[in-house]
Amino acid sequence: MTVLACALGVTGLAQAQSSYPNxxxxxxxxxxxxxxxxxxxxxxxxxxxxxxxxxxxxxxxxxxxxxxxxxxxxxxxxxxxxxxxxxxxxxxxxxxxxxxxxxxxxxxxxxxxxxxxxPQVLVVREGLPFKSLRELVEADKAAPGKLNYASSGVGSLQQVSTELLNQMAGTKLMHIPYNGTGPAMNDLLGGSVDLTITTPPPLLPHIAAGKLRPLVVTGEQRLASLPDVPTAAEAGYPELLVxxxxxxxxxxxxxxxxxxxxxxxxxxxxxxxxxxxxxxxxxxxxxxxxxxxxxxxxxxxxxxxxxxxxxxxxxxx
Structure with a gap:
């Protein structure tokens, strides 16, 4: 009886799987x-x-x-x-x-x-002179902790990505956490913070308007929407692959x-x-x-x- 019950159970499971989804x-x-x-x-x-x-x-x-x-x-x-x-x-x-x-x-x-x-895009606010990631790194090393970056919160990918850059490049970019990407973008556009790394959608309109300058894309290849922006590897930071x-x-x-x-x-x-x-x-x-x-x-x-x-x-x- 137990063997029969087990057999029926297995048969029922098989039938349920074969009819998925119902x-x-x-x-x-x-x-x-x-x-x-x-x-x-x-x-x-x-x-x-x-x-x-x-x-x-x-x-x-x-x-x-x-x-x-x-x-x-x-x-x-x-x-x-x-x-x-x-x-x-x-x-x-x-x-x-x-x-x-x-x-x-x-x-x-x-x-x-x-x-x-x-992929992520690293952008700097309007008014900063940096045209490349290397220029940004050199400026931070010359005045450690002067430059800061926005993120959507503690533990966000924006934070850990930028901390990866700090570890790789020996920079000391200071973290300013926000409660979401929206508030972070508002202060970045307003000039209260200097840079951020995040996904392209919230950045592209402001890049097109000249309010933000992209320095690198953290993917394996350039973005079709930003063909002139180098990858981090092309900029000399191959480990910044995010x-x-x-x-x-x-x-x-x-x-x-x-x-x-x-x-x-x-x-x-x-x-x-x-x-x-x-x-x-x-x-x-x-x-x-x-x-x-x-x-x-x-x-x-x-x-x-x-x-x-x-x-x-x-x-x-």
């Missing part, structure tokens, strides 16, 4: 509507729903630097009906600075696919069959001209990673930023 899927987003994380989710949700024959419903669960959405997905039934679209800063930086985080970025999730990657990335995860224990199907459908969507063009308009790239590649990259990024955070002594206190 109801709408919830895609939880770790940020409020309007940001790049939310945009990434909505870019993939609608075509993914068409491909699967079921709606993929985006649910915004902002708060706790990704902790609220992360916890909800980590505790969800691993059946493929609750997924997470996560911002890399929340997934590989928050765990290093948040005590008692209610989820583990590796143990509690199963990688599905990377959806978008967006991207925000936006990836999909499922709860740990989700069957491989389900994860592989989701990942394959996402790959097909990301290869379309429509998706690639939308990504480029955001100053991002459609950089697909399958579950294995995303898992390895997640661990690599977790380790990399952990070292930077420790060396810079970044804490929430």
């Amino acid at each position: 109801r709408p899927i919830s895609l939880l987003v770790s940020a409020a509507p309007g940001g790049t994380t939310d945009i990434s989710a909505r870019m993939i949700a609608e075509p993914l729903g068409r491909a699967l024959g079921q709606s993929v419903v985006v649910e915004n669960r902002p708060g706790g630097a990704g902790a609220i959405a992360g916890q909800a997905v980590a505790r969800a039934k691993p059946d493929g009906y609750t997924l997470l679209l996560q911002y890399s800063g929340f997934h590989v930086i928050t765990p290093h600075i948040t005590p008692k985080l209610p989820w583990d970025p590796i143990k509690d999730f199963k990688p599905v696919a990377n959806v978008l990657s967006a 991207s925000s990335w936006f990836a999909m995860y499922a709860p740990a224990g989700t069957p491989d069959e389900i994860v592989d199907r989701l990942s394959e459908e996402i790959r097909k969507i990301m290869e379309t001209d429509e998706f690639r063009q939308k990504a480029e308009a955001l100053g991002a790239e459609a950089r697909y990673m399958d579950p294995k590649a995303l898992g390895a990259y997640t661990q690599e990024e977790l380790d990399r930023w952990g070292k930077v955070i420790k060396a810079a002594n970044i804490t929430q206190e």
Whole structure:
């Protein structure tokens, strides 16, 4: 009787997997509507729903630097009906600075696919004379601590990216944290702070207007939207390779069959001209990673930023 029950249970699981999905899927987003994380989710949700024959419903669960959405997905039934679209800063930086985080970025999730990657752009405010990153570095070394940089908060990718530059170049750029990118941009444009590193979308209009000057792009190649701006490697700082990335995860224990199907459908969507063009308009790239590649990259990024955070002594206190 026990053997029969087990056999029936296995058969039922197999049938459930083979009929997946047979109801709408919830895609939880770790940020409020309007940001790049939310945009990434909505870019993939609608075509993914068409491909699967079921709606993929985006649910915004902002708060706790990704902790609220992360916890909800980590505790969800691993059946493929609750997924997470996560911002890399929340997934590989928050765990290093948040005590008692209610989820583990590796143990509690199963990688599905990377959806978008967006390099950072280092910009200086109007009125500063620097035309290159090397000039900025030389000026800071001549007067250590005089120049400051804005970030969207303690532990943000903007902060750890600039601290990486400090560690690489021997600079002492001073950190001015803000409660979000918007307030940081306001003070940068107003002249209260000198520079920032962040993703292209909030910067491009002000660069075009001459209010901000871009010095380097922190990606592997130049941006189509900023073709004259060198990469950090071209500027002599190859280790300043930084991207925000936006990836999909499922709860740990989700069957491989389900994860592989989701990942394959996402790959097909990301290869379309429509998706690639939308990504480029955001100053991002459609950089697909399958579950294995995303898992390895997640661990690599977790380790990399952990070292930077420790060396810079970044804490929430």
